[in-house]
Amino acid sequence: MACTLDSKQVEQAQALIEKALRIVIVTHMAPDGDAMGSALAVYHYVMDRFAERSKTADAEGPQAAPAVREVSVIVPNAFPAFFNWMPGVEQVKVYEGNARVCDPLIEQADLFICTDFNDPKRIGPMGEKMMANTCPKIMIDHHIKMSGERLSVSGEGSWANVEFSFPEASSSCEIVYRLIVDDRFAVNTQIATCIYTGLMTDTGNFQYNSTSCELYEIVAELVRAGVRKDAIYDAVFNQYSTDRMRLIGYALYRKMRIYPEHHLALITLSADELDQYHYKAGDTEGLVNMPLQIADVRYSVYMREERPKPGTPKPRIRISFRSQGDRPVNVWANEVFHGGGHANASGGELFGSLNQAVALFEKTYAKYVKNE
Numbered sequence: 100m101a102c103t104l105d106s107k108q109v110e111q112a113q114a115l116i117e118k119a120l121r122i123v124i125v126t127h128m129a130p131d132g133d134a135m136g137s138a139l140a141v142y143h144y145v146m147d148r149f150a151e152r153s154k155t156a157d158a159e160g161p162q163a164a165p166a167v168r169e170v171s172v173i174v175p176n177a178f179p180a181f182f183n184w185m186p187g188v189e190q191v192k193v194y195e196g197n198a199r200v201c202d203p204l205i206e207q208a209d210l211f212i213c214t215d216f217n218d219p220k221r222i223g224p225m226g227e228k229m230m231a232n233t234c235p236k237i238m239i240d241h242h243i244k245m246s247g248e249r250l251s252v253s254g255e256g257s258w259a260n261v262e263f264s265f266p267e268a269s270s271s272c273e274i275v276y277r278l279i280v281d282d283r284f285a286v287n288t289q290i291a292t293c294i295y296t297g298l299m300t301d302t303g304n305f306q307y308n309s310t311s312c313e314l315y316e317i318v319a320e321l322v323r324a325g326v327r328k329d330a331i332y333d334a335v336f337n338q339y340s341t342d343r344m345r346l347i348g349y350a351l352y353r354k355m356r357i358y359p360e361h362h363l364a365l366i367t368l369s370a371d372e373l374d375q376y377h378y379k380a381g382d383t384e385g386l387v388n389m390p391l392q393i394a395d396v397r398y399s400v401y402m403r404e405e406r407p408k409p410g411t412p413k414p415r416i417r418i419s420f421r422s423q424g425d426r427p428v429n430v431w432a433n434e435v436f437h438g439g440g441h442a443n444a445s446g447g448e449l450f451g452s453l454n455q456a457v458a459l460f461e462k463t464y465a466k467y468v469k470n471e
């Protein structure tokens with residue numbers, strides 16, 4: 100489906116970027132390809148835009164030279180190593196364990212650009228810090244808005260000054276692409292590479308959320324801009340460690356339960372099990388999709404236990420939901436597991452034991468899974 104950016108909003112965003120001296124770009128916890136891609140594409144766009152401006156300013160004389168700008172990208176926690184090659188990734192700061200460096204940047208920012216999330220809760224403890232700074236905020240996102248137990252797509256009560264919110268977009272990277280093009284700014288190879296990464300990962304390499312012709316027109320432009328699409332696929336999807344491959348095997352062989360009458364699969368992995376395979380961020384990326392390859396399985400849920408962190412006495416259970424076709428899982432994720440997301444791909448969490456999470460899952464699935 101097409102998403103057309105409002106030209107007034109594009110102008111507003113341009114004016115905010117033009118005025119800002121200390122920009123902080125942020126994206127959601129457990130950053131995925133779309134989060135990394137959209138944040139880094141915005142980073143390159145903003146940096147290139149300033150570089151261009153300073154060239155024209157130089158030509159106009161020293162009085163017109165803009166002040167030195169500081170642009171930071173901060174992600175709430177570690178991103179998978181298979182994004183380590185992305186252009187600009189070396190300057191990304193990880194908030195978790197690094198608050199001493201990040202907090203002053205957040206406190207002194209005069210503009211935030213937030214990509215791939217629409218609720219400050221999605222960036223964890225960083226969200227409170229960001230919201231304590233009343234400076235302008237630009238939001239670029241493609242999730243349906245969740246407010247409490249209600250699903251809504253309206254923009255009321257937004258915390259952002261300019262909102263580019265398109266639940267129909269394939270990815271946040273698609274929206275960033277449109278923003279840059281609408282700004283008549285060149286999508287160079289670096290920007291194109293970041294954007295392609297988000298398009299590719301958020302559509303499962305063009306399996307879902309990818310029926311619109313416009314999307315392939317964008318892909319064509321990105322390839323024209325120098326994207327090496329096969330190399331990006333290889334860098335993201337073909338980089339398993341042996342431990343990671345064995346962990347996936349163990350999860351599918353020993354830890355997958357099927358609820359045949361509900362066409363539902365559940366995989367759980369405890370912190371101890373993850374330790375056995377030296378789990379690292381991103382190692383179970385894609386695992387939740389695998390049970391959907393079984394002919395009769397239409398819903399898949401994956402629960403991963405995280406050990407308690409200082410200040411949180413209980414373990415955190417991260418829960419991923421996936422489904423096929425007209426079988427939304429975001430209401431389930433939202434109402435039972437404090438999360439949300441897209442109709443066919445959602446997430447949530449529970450502070451407690453894995454057993455408690457499974458009990459809650461078993462108590463509620465009949466209500467949220469279609470009886471067919």
Ligand code: 5GP
Pocket residue numbers: 129218221242245418419420437438439440441444445446447448
């Ligand atoms: P994943 O299972 O890959 O972590 O997340 C799947 C989708 O659900 C992603 O699009 C993600 O943005 C969304 N999602 C995951 N966790 C949450 C959450 O806690 N709250 C909301 N609103 N969305 C989430």
Ligand code: MN
Pocket residue numbers: 133134215241270271301
């Ligand atoms: Mn996304």
